[in-house]
Amino acid sequence: MxxxxxxxxxxxxxxxxxxxxxxxxxxxEANVNVDVAAKTVTVEAQSSEESIKQAITATGHTVA
Known part of the structure; x- marks a missing residue:
């Protein structure tokens, strides 16, 4: 997904x-692509969207 x-x-x-x-x-095994200019993170993974968001916010970043 x-x-x-x-x-x-x-x-x-x-x-x-x-x-x-x-x-x-x-x-x-997640495939992660970070676009610094667009400020987007695209993740190809089996994990839930919520768990991915939690991982990002745990680093101190915000998810809009």
């Missing part, structure tokens, strides 16, 4: 790396 989330707090590729690592702790 593909989930596309708007994460307005992304400002650099370091943010993307942090978010990617957090999502991979929830699901190691």
């Amino acid at each position: 593909e989930i596309k989330l708007n994460v307005p707090s992304i400002v650099c590729s370091g943010c993307g790396d942090t978010i990617t690592k957090a999502i991979k702790t929830v699901e190691s």
Whole structure:
């Protein structure tokens, strides 16, 4: 299942790396694509959208 989330707090590729690592702790096989310019995170994963959002917010980022 593909989930596309708007994460307005992304400002650099370091943010993307942090978010990617957090999502991979929830699901190691997840395919994560962070677009810094568009401030979006696209995740191809089996986990629920809620668990992905929780992983992102646990890093201090906000999900719109």
